[in-house]
Amino acid sequence: MDREELTPHLEELKRVLGDKVSEEEILKELDTYLNVYRVDVKSAKRGILKKHGAVDPGAGIGSGGGSVSKKIGDLTGSETTVDILAKVVFAEKKSVQIKGSPRTIVSGILGDDTATASFTVWDGENCNLDKGAVYLFKNCYTKLWNDKVQINMGNRSVIQRENVEMATPERQISYSSSVAKVADLREGIGNVTVTVKIVSVESRNILVKGEPRVVFSGIAADTTGKVQFSAWSDFGLQEGETVCIKNAYIRAWKGIPQLNFGDRSEVSRVDDTIGDIDETALSRKSVGEIVRNGGGIDMTVSGTVVDVRSGSGLIKRCPQCNRSILGTECLNHGTVEPVYDVRLKVVIDDGTGAMSAIIGREVTERLTGMTLKMAMDLAKARGESDAVARAMAGKVLLRHVRLTGNVMSDDYGPMMIVRDAEEEDTDIPRRAADLLKKVEEAVM
Ligand SMILES: [Zn+2]
Numbered sequence: 001m002d003r004e005e006l007t008p009h010l011e012e013l014k015r016v017l018g019d020k021v022s023e024e025e026i027l028k029e030l031d032t033y034l035n036v037y038r039v040d041v042k043s044a045k046r047g048i049l050k051k052h053g054a055v056d057p058g059a060g061i062g063s064g065g066g067s068v069s070k071k072i073g074d075l076t077g078s079e080t081t082v083d084i085l086a087k088v089v090f091a092e093k094k095s096v097q098i099k100g101s102p103r104t105i106v107s108g109i110l111g112d113d114t115a116t117a118s119f120t121v122w123d124g125e126n127c128n129l130d131k132g133a134v135y136l137f138k139n140c141y142t143k144l145w146n147d148k149v150q151i152n153m154g155n156r157s158v159i160q161r162e163n164v165e166m167a168t169p170e171r172q173i174s175y176s177s178s179v180a181k182v183a184d185l186r187e188g189i190g191n192v193t194v195t196v197k198i199v200s201v202e203s204r205n206i207l208v209k210g211e212p213r214v215v216f217s218g219i220a221a222d223t224t225g226k227v228q229f230s231a232w233s234d235f236g237l238q239e240g241e242t243v244c245i246k247n248a249y250i251r252a253w254k255g256i257p258q259l260n261f262g263d264r265s266e267v268s269r270v271d272d273t274i275g276d277i278d279e280t281a282l283s284r285k286s287v288g289e290i291v292r293n294g295g296g297i298d299m300t301v302s303g304t305v306v307d308v309r310s311g312s313g314l315i316k317r318c319p320q321c322n323r324s325i326l327g328t329e330c331l332n333h334g335t336v337e338p339v340y341d342v343r344l345k346v347v348i349d350d351g352t353g354a355m356s357a358i359i360g361r362e363v364t365e366r367l368t369g370m371t372l373k374m375a376m377d378l379a380k381a382r383g384e385s386d387a388v389a390r391a392m393a394g395k396v397l398l399r400h401v402r403l404t405g406n407v408m409s410d411d412y413g414p415m416m417i418v419r420d421a422e423e424e425d426t427d428i429p430r431r432a433a434d435l436l437k438k439v440e441e442a443v444m
Contacts, residue, residue, distance in 0.1 A: 004098070004122055004271070005154040006030055008080040008141035009041055015080075017052055041156070067139055073114025075151070077144035084137045084151060086110040087166040091129040094223070096275040107273055110137070110151060111168030119151035120273065127159065134162045145270075148179075183224035183293060185259060187252035194259065195244045196220035196227075197274045201237045219297070220259060221277050228297055232262030242272045255295040255409030283404065288352030290414045295407035301416065302402045302424055303350035312344045313389030314375045342375050344368070344392060348403065356415040357403055363421045368395040400424040 006027065013026050026048065033044030069083040091108035106124035109116050119137075121127045129135065138158040143150050153159065179193045201218035216231040218239075231237060246268075248261040261267065283300040290299065316338035317323065318330035330336050344359040344367070365371050370378075370392060379385040405419040 004152070007143070007152075008154065008156075009045060011078070011080045011141075013045060013048060016049060021052055071114040072110065072112045072117050072149070072151075075117065075142050075149045077142050077149045079140070079142040081156075082140050082142065084110070084112070084140055085134065085162065085164075085166075086112045086137060087134045087168055088129045088131050089116060089168060091131060092223075093124055093127070094273075094275045096272050098271060105273065111166075113167055116168060117149045117151050118145075119153070121153045121157070121159070123153075123155055129159070134164050134166045136160050136162050181224040182220070182222045182227050185227055185250050185257045186294060187250055187255070187257055189250040192248050192250065193244065193246045194220075194222070194248060195242065195270060195274070196222050196229075196259075197242045197272070197277060198237050198239055199226065199277065199279075201239055203234075221279075221282060222274055223277075223282075225296065226279070226282055226298055227257060227259050229259040229261070231267075232260065233265075235261075235267040237267075242270050242274055244268050244270045252294070255414070256297060256406060257294060285407075286352040287348075287350050287355045287414070290355065290407055290409070291353050295409035295414055297406050298404065299407045299416070300402060300404045301348065301350060301355065301407075302400070303348035303355075304398060304400050305346050305396045306349045306354065306398070307347035308389070308393035308397060309345040309347065309356075310389075312346070313342065313392050314372075314379050314385045315341050315343060317341050340372060340376055342370070342372050342388070342392075344396065346396065348401065355407070355413065357405070357418050358415065359403075359418040359421060363418055364392070367401070367421055367423070368392045370395070 009030065010023065010026055013030075014023060017026065029048050029051070030044055033039050033047055034041065037044075039047070067081045067083050069085065070079065072084060072086060075082070075084075087110065089109040089111045091106055093104060093106045095102055095104055097103070103122070104125045106121040106127045106129060108119060108129070110119045136159070137151070137153060138160070139153075139156045141152050141154065143152060178191065180189070182194065182196065185192070185194070197220065199219040199221050201216055203214050203216050206213055206215055213232075214234065216234065216237060218229060218237070219226055220229045221227070235243075237243065244267070245259075245261050246266040247264050248259055250257050251260055252258065279298075280300075283298050285299045285301055287301060287303065290296075290301070311324065315324045316326070317340075318325050318333055318336050319339050320333045320336065321330065323330060323332070324341075325336070325338060328335050328338055342361050342364050344364045346357050346359065347354050348357055359367065361372060368391075370388070375388045378391060379388050400423070402422045402424050403416055403418045404421070405416045407414050407416045409415070
């Protein structure tokens with residue numbers, strides 16, 4: 001039994017013993033009874049109470065039968081044993097590290113006709129909850145977390161399905177407007193609470209209005225996505241820890257949301273309920289999702305190259321500002337000796353939508369098999385640089401590719417600055433079969 005599960009018992013004992021015995025001492029004794037004497041919790045509590053001359057209040061403590069039923073709206077966050085009849089609004093099972101050991105938990109949101117609250121089943125290995133179904137959750141305990149009641153189920157808890165209908169309040173919408181998942185973060189959100197894992201963090205010295213300041217920035221993630229953050233105060237953030245950030249705000253740079261927090265924000269360390277972050281799965285997005293939710297960092301999209309746009313192939317750049325130029329004239333730097341480069345501007349379509357992508361030299365060379373040197377030779381031999389664009393288009397058009405990069409988004413729609421690209425499985429018969437299956441599913 002770990003601290004999490006001991007908490008309700010500890011609370012009960014504290015209530016009975018008052019300030020006669022310190023919390024630390026009670027914990028130590030509980031540990032001795034449970035782990036050295038190997039007795040059950042009920043006997044452990046009786047033993048501790050006897051030792052300190054307290055009377056076993058019977059119904060309340062250790063009897064197991066004294067649990068009361070409450071509505072979610074009536075919970076105070078200090079219940080040690082309570083029964084709750086509620087509907088599962090949302091539930092997911094995940095593997096987490098608790099105090100260094102792996103554990104399967106189930107967490108989500110429960111609702112009844114009075115309110116909604118988040119919940120965690122701490123021993124969730126064999127716990128399967130159906131979304132929308134109603135259950136009687138017996139022997140729960142509650143805590144206040146982030147000023148909100150959280151319902152917990154430890155190993156004394158019993159969950160039984162009830163065959164009843166239940167409506168939940170609409171209020172959960174306003175609840176989620178302050179507590180957000182990474183995938184929900186949008187430009188202009190002024191006050192948000194997120195629980196994220198710090199994937200990376202670094203500090204930089206910058207000047208703000210002439211004053212030197214240290215800004216901490218990096219990448220944070222939850223199970224829905226990754227986001228860049230900037231911390232304008234030193235919260236001592238460490239890689240790998242899970243933190244709850246209150247009063248954060250969102251700014252966007254070219255349609256890519258960024259999480260900011262500073263003096264007004266509160267950062268607290270919380271138990272890791274996020275688990276291992278599968279970065280590959282997190283990054284994978286459909287164009288439809290990107291169009292709906294805006295751009296972001298490190299996104300991966302698979303689709304077919306449906307267009308190769310002008311500005312692709314062999315291009316010239318100004319050696320000073322790196323802008324692409326026509327001829328030898330840079331708008332800013334006048335007549336220059338141009339530097340040659342190759343790139344692709346493509347449109348990819350994944351069936352949910354279309355997105356532009358700009359692919360730089362290294363990835364372009366790899367995808368097309370044509371190096372800058374070969375492109376320059378081809379242009380020279382044909383006497384025109386468009387020959388390169390045509391040859392490159394012939395190599396990539398209608399190919400199935402997986403592109404990874406940051407996606408900007410503006411009025412013209414999303415555009416990815418590609419960092420990496422892979423050609424996907426070109427097994428056409430199988431793709432045709434998959435497509436047919438999708439069509440059949442859609443028809444059925
Ligand atoms: Zn220039």
